[in-house]
Amino acid sequence: MAVTLETKVKHVSVYQSGARLTHIGELELKPGKNTLVIKKLTKRLDKESVRVKGTGHGQIINVNIERHTQKESKLPELNEIRKKTDQLQRELHYTQDNLKMLEERYQNHIDFSKIFFKRAPTYFNKNEINLEKISAMEQHIEKKDELYLSKRHEYESKLEKLNDELHELQKEANNIGTAQKIEEFYEISINLEVLQEGKFEIEVQFQIPDAYWIPFYDVNLSEKNAHLKLLGNVFNNSGEDWKEVQLEISSANLRPVRIIKPRPMIVKELQPLPPPRPVSASLKKRGKMKAMSGNIMKGGRDMEESIGFAAEAEPLARSVPRMQQRMAKIDESLGVQSYQLPTPLNIPSDRHPHPVTLVETILDTKKGYFWSVAAPDMIIIKDTITNGDLLLLPGNAKVYYEGEFIGESQIPLIAPKESLELGTRRTYDLKVIKRLKNRSSNKEGILKGKIGKAYQYEIEISVLKPNKYKLKLMDRMVHSDSEKIKVGKSNFNIEPESKDLGILTWNLDLTGKEKIVISYDYEVIWEKEIRITPALP
Structure with missing residues (x-):
């Protein structure tokens, strides 16, 4: 049994x-x-x-x-919808009738007001009415106008609400469709x-x-650390409501993991296709007559005859030796993290996100400044956050500084103890000014068929707020890959860490500093007949 x-x-x-x-x-x-x-x-x-x-x-x-x-x-559902629709339509007609009566009464009120104000001077001259009564009538008319406007707004709002409810019921009835459904x-x-x-x-x-979760973050930066809150939007599309369930959020993935092997990447010389042969007038005429008569030809040979082209056979692909494959080293040190929610939750199957808070943690942070000659009026500060023992999955992050919202960012996959940069924002802790101190031409070079220009620059960094952070400063000088344009040896009072293609990069320690001055010079020499672009400063 x-x-x-x-x-x-x-x-x-x-x-x-x-x-x-x-x-x-x-x-x-x-x-x-x-x-x-x-x-x-x-x-x-x-x-x-x-x-x-x-x-x-x-x-x-x-x-x-x-x-x-x-x-x-589905008949009970449809009957219930019809019942609600009939009731709403009755309320709709009743409200429309009330609005119509209100409009008629107000029109009578307007007619009376016009007559009164037209005859009031005559009554006043005959001492049949005094100013107090005229003033009282004016106030009475104004109150009637205010009452009318208020009542009219009330009826119009109700009509709009009833129409919206009727529209929703109509949509619900359309979604139900036929009188039966197959479950x-x-x-x-x-x-x-x-x-x-x-x-x-x-x-x-x-x-x-048909269920999953998407991580997102709230990160509040301060002078000392970063308060990171990991949240998750839970989506339940299972068709079954979860009522008072113990919810666990896991970083694991139920999708199967596949080994995808690379295919050989073969490069060869591009062989352009030969131009099509010209079509004779007789062949064009013959093809046009066949198309008009409805004799549509199928197959390679018939099509070639009808349009006058000869197909070229594609060469067979040569056999490619199998590439050697190295086995990847599997690292399981990260593991899987899961979060057990402390209280039972209700998550309906409605395809909407249901946010839950998973964990909050305090992370160490280190600040750093950035200045670029590409945006000389803007000094940027950002935080380098060192992750703790959490595995941070990719997700959107709302970033705050001392409680003030400064923007949204993306957090990539961050392993435990790994670092990430967040909170890029403008700061006024520093002031950076770049100046052209000297520019001169080498007149002797003209006599030898060459032109030379010498430049001397100075970058002044003022530390307005004492700190122990570093400033990454990026400048640019002239660079040439032409034999006819030479950039002479440059001299620096503070040697940059890199000079890649004329991009100069310094990482300056600001600890205990109030002012830092960087100066450098270089010379550009080119042949007289050469025209340089873009123009030199």
């Missing part, structure tokens, strides 16, 4: 792609063979992932999983042998692909 087992979702583990659900049900059983049936499980479950276990004096003999379909009438679901039959009468608890676990 089959017994229906009612189960509820008690625990959900959500992964980056997919989720694992745990259903639990309890019932009393008598000794002997029993068949338990769990009905109407979500159609989105992965059949191969179903696992059944339980507690009690007995043993599970076998488990059978079947997919079922069931026709379900798909899984049923699990569990055959077990009970050795002793008592309470049995059955636990069913399975995986679904």
Whole structure:
């Protein structure tokens, strides 16, 4: 005899792609063979992932999983929608009638006001009315106008709301469609042998692909550290509401991992296609007549004859030797991180994000300044944050400095103890000025058929706020890869760390400094007939 087992979702583990659900049900059983049936499980479950276990004096003999379909009438839903629609339409007509009556009364009020103000001077001259009564009538008319406007706004708002509700009901009725729907679901039959009468608890676990979570971050920077909050948007598209479930968020992924081998990359000389041969007038005429008569030719040879082209056979691909493959070294030191939420949660199956807070931590941070000649009026400061023991998954980050929002950024995959840069913002702790101190021409070079120009620059860094950070400063000088344009040897009072293609980079320690001055000079020499572009400063 089959017994229906009612189960509820008690625990959900959500992964980056997919989720694992745990259903639990309890019932009393008598000794002997029993068949338990769990009905109407979500159609989105992965059949191969179903696992059944339980507690009690007995043993599970076998488990059978079947997919079922069931026709379900939608008439009750449609009838309920019609009932609501009729009620709303009655309210709509009633409100429209009230608005119409209000408009008619207000029109009578306007007509009366016009007559009164037209005759008031005559009544006043005949001492039939005084100024106090005229003033009182004016106030009465103004109150009537205000009351009319207020009442009219009330009716119009109600009409708009009723029309919106009717529109939503119409959409709901369209979504329901026909009077019947076909419901798909899984049923699990569990055959077990009970050795002793008592309470049995059955636990069913399975995986679904239609649930996942996306990490995002709130990062609040300060002078000393960074307060990082890891959150997750949980999406439940399983078709089953999760009510009062113990939720676990995991950095694992249920998607299969595949080894993708590289294919050979073969380069060869590009052979342009030969130009098409000219088509004779007779062949054009013949092809046009065939097309008009409806004799559409199929196949390579017929098409060639109809349009006058000869197809060229493609050369066969040569066999390519298999490339040697080195096995990748697998590092499992990162592991998988999971977060168990402390309280039960409700997450409906509504395809909307449901944010949860996973962890908060304080991370060490180190600040650094940046200045570039490409944007000389802007000095940038950013934080280099050193991660702790967390695995930070890729996600959006809202960044704050001392509680003030400064922008959004992206956090890539960051391993434990790895660093990341965040919080790029403008600062006024420093002042950097670049000056052209001297520019001169080499007149002697003109007599030898060459022209020379010498430049001397100075970069002054003023430290307005004492700190122990570093400034990365990037400048640019002339660079040439032409034999006819030479850049002479440059001299620096502070040697840059790199001079790549004329890009100069310094990393300057600001500890205990109030002012730093960098000066350098160089000379450009070129042949007289050469025209330089872009123009030299």
